[in-house]
Amino acid sequence: MISDNSDIQKKIIDGRLIAKNIESSISEKVIKLKKNGIVPSIAVILVGDNPASEVYVRNKDIAAKRCGILSKKDIYPASLTEKELLNKIDELNNDPLIHGILVQLPLPPHIDEKKIMEAINPSKDVDGFHPLNVGKIFTENAAFYPCTPYGILKMLDFYDISVKGKNCVVIGQSNIVGKPLSIMLMNRHATVSSLNIFTKDVKSIASKADVLISATGKAHLIDEEYIKDGAVVIDVGISNINGKLCGDVNFEKVVNKVSKITPVPGGVGPLTVAVLMENTVKSASMKS
Ligand code: GUN
Numbered sequence: 001m002i003s004d005n006s007d008i009q010k011k012i013i014d015g016r017l018i019a020k021n022i023e024s025s026i027s028e029k030v031i032k033l034k035k036n037g038i039v040p041s042i043a044v045i046l047v048g049d050n051p052a053s054e055v056y057v058r059n060k061d062i063a064a065k066r067c068g069i070l071s072k073k074d075i076y077p078a079s080l081t082e083k084e085l086l087n088k089i090d091e092l093n094n095d096p097l098i099h100g101i102l103v104q105l106p107l108p109p110h111i112d113e114k115k116i117m118e119a120i121n122p123s124k125d126v127d128g129f130h131p132l133n134v135g136k137i138f139t140e141n142a143a144f145y146p147c148t149p150y151g152i153l154k155m156l157d158f159y160d161i162s163v164k165g166k167n168c169v170v171i172g173q174s175n176i177v178g179k180p181l182s183i184m185l186m187n188r189h190a191t192v193s194s195l196n197i198f199t200k201d202v203k204s205i206a207s208k209a210d211v212l213i214s215a216t217g218k219a220h221l222i223d224e225e226y227i228k229d230g231a232v233v234i235d236v237g238i239s240n241i242n243g244k245l246c247g248d249v250n251f252e253k254v255v256n257k258v259s260k261i262t263p264v265p266g267g268v269g270p271l272t273v274a275v276l277m278e279n280t281v282k283s284a285s286m287k288s
Pocket of ligand 1: 102103104105106127147148176272
């Protein structure tokens with residue numbers, strides 16, 4: 001049976017709405033901080049001209065301005081050396097007026113991402129990628145949690161979806177999403193399967209998931225055969241196919257089987273940005 005449009009609407013996780021709620025509470029905190037003479041500020045560094053990264057950086061800059069956060073966008077050519085980038089980070093680390101530093105990934109191949117992440121002062125690491133903050137995910141006391149995984153947890157919370165005792169399958173093992181998210185779900189007592197490109201029979205594992213999260217960047221990888229009836233599906237992927245954005249999940253094919261699903265665009269993306277703003281304001285508050 002094909003669901004009618006109102007059935008489908010009820011299943012959609014509205015990332016834009018949740019992000020708006022988060023941003024309005026951030027804006028109030030920003031007003032209070034400004035009254036105390038603190039202007040929350042973030043520096044976003046982009047090296048090179050990756051078109052997707054340019055869009056992400058622009059969205060972060062616009063969101064910061066919406067929340068009243070001062071945003072400094074530093075854009076450098078792909079020819080920037082590792083040493084030059086390390087010097088820029090050093091300047092920002094030592095600038096008391098900057099509360100958050102974000103270096104957009106991926107970086108050009110001649111720059112060692114690990115070295116760059118380690119160079120950011122952990123107290124300004126609003127991306128949550130410094131090894132100290134990554135390690136503290138295990139002990140649940142990180143200063144900042146990575147934005148996309150944390151945004152996904154906020155989505156689940158918004159709809160009162162508990163993962164305790166549930167089968168959660170995370171497809172994709174990146175440092176940005178899959179790995180930290182798996183640990184953060186384990187912290188909530190989920191039974192987590194972390195899948196990667198070498199995993200055998202992804203379909204059979206995925207089809208047992210109560211909560212399926214896909215973060216591969218492979219457009220329309222997931223169809224109805226990967227989905228258990230009533231599953232919650234979170235689509236982190238974002239691909240551009242002939243000028244149209246689409247996710248890892250073939251929305252039309254799976255929507256009849258799921259209980260909740262994120263759209264692309266308008267699902268996870270806005271949450272990632274909102275959590276970045278939250279982390280920036282948290283950093284500024286720690287200075288007050
Ligand atoms: N590239 C893709 N996602 C992210 C992110 O959340 N932070 C940074 N710095 N780079 C990214």
